[in-house]
Amino acid sequence: MRTSTIGDVKVLLPDLEPDDLDTTTDLTGGLTEALVEGAAWHGSHLEDVSIRSSLLTGVDLSESTWEADSLYGCEIARTDFSGATLTGITIERSAITGSRFTGTRLTDVRLKDVLFDGCRFDYATLQRVTASGSVAFTDCTLTNGAWSSCRLPRVALRSCDLGGLELESCRLDGADLRGSRLQGVKTPLDNLSGVTLDEEQLPDLTQLTVAALALTVRND
Template identity: 65%
Template sequence: MRTSTVGDLRILLPELDPDDLDTISDPSDDLSDGTIENASWHGLTLDDVTVRGSRLIGVDVSESSWEAGSLFGCEITRTDFSGATLSGLSIERCAVTGSRFTGTRLTDIRLKDVLFEGCRFDYATLTRVTAAGAVAFVDCVLTDATWSSCRLSDAVLRSCQLARLELDSCHLHGADLRGNTLHDLKTALGNLHGVTLDEDQLPDLTHLAVTELHLTVRKR
């Protein structure tokens, strides 16, 4: 069993042997124990599709609609979900690396033991995304994204770009936001209730408080 530790979070990840996997390209096939490389699923409608124990490498899922189904025990690398609509998916025990979610709409997504590393979520919309277990974002671009009614308690964000990330009615209690710049977040302070910060982030937090409370700060 492969694990990754981010901050105090231990994430269970898949350990796949490429030699044990079949080559797959058609999303209507059995998507278990396979390698799906450079396949084009652009603009497809994927209803209740489940991918298990597989590697997705360079797959084009952009502008697609994927409703229900799941990703379980998968390694997802350099895969393009730009402009896709993902709804009602369960994503568990997955390592997602160098993938693009630019402008993606993720709604009612359940995450458990998921590591996003070096991924782009700029202009993405996350609505009612829930962490049912360990979730981490490392070196990810989250600029101009919107998180609405998300429950990502105990999640870890490390070295992420958060400029103009908008948080609305989110529950992040216990989330570890150390190592990120918070100055340009678009959020009410209530969305940060119970998060963990480091001392270097306190000036950013002060800036957010001054903005939310419409304070006027003047020199004597």
């Protein structure tokens, strides 16, 4: 295992060697120590399917449905999850980079030691997503998404675009939002209780506060 440190968050990640993995595009019964490149699994229905210690690159999982079971010890790169529905799965000790989650629905998903780097979550819906260990989003696009009843304490959201993101009944206490764009975030202020910001984000926070409290600002 290797580690990646983002701010104060240290994420445990897999260290896979492609030469040690078995090449396949067959998802039947799940994957263990598999190397998958360019598989076309658009619209697949996955139920109780686990993927462990595997490397997936350039896979098409758009419009797919994945219910229950887990993703453990995996590296996923340039994979398309757009329009997919992920329900009741656990993602642990995994790195997901350069992947697309546009319009994806994640419900009752549990995260532990997960890194999302350079991913798109625009228009994605996260409901009751929880972090039970270190979780980081770096250089991700989270615009116009909707997060509700999520429990993501101490998550790192570094250098991400949060424009237009809606937060409802979420707990982000201790989250590190430094370097992220907050302009246009739609949320009651208590959803941001205890987060860490940098000075350059204070103007965005001021605008958010004015909108959240329906304040009138007048110069006369």
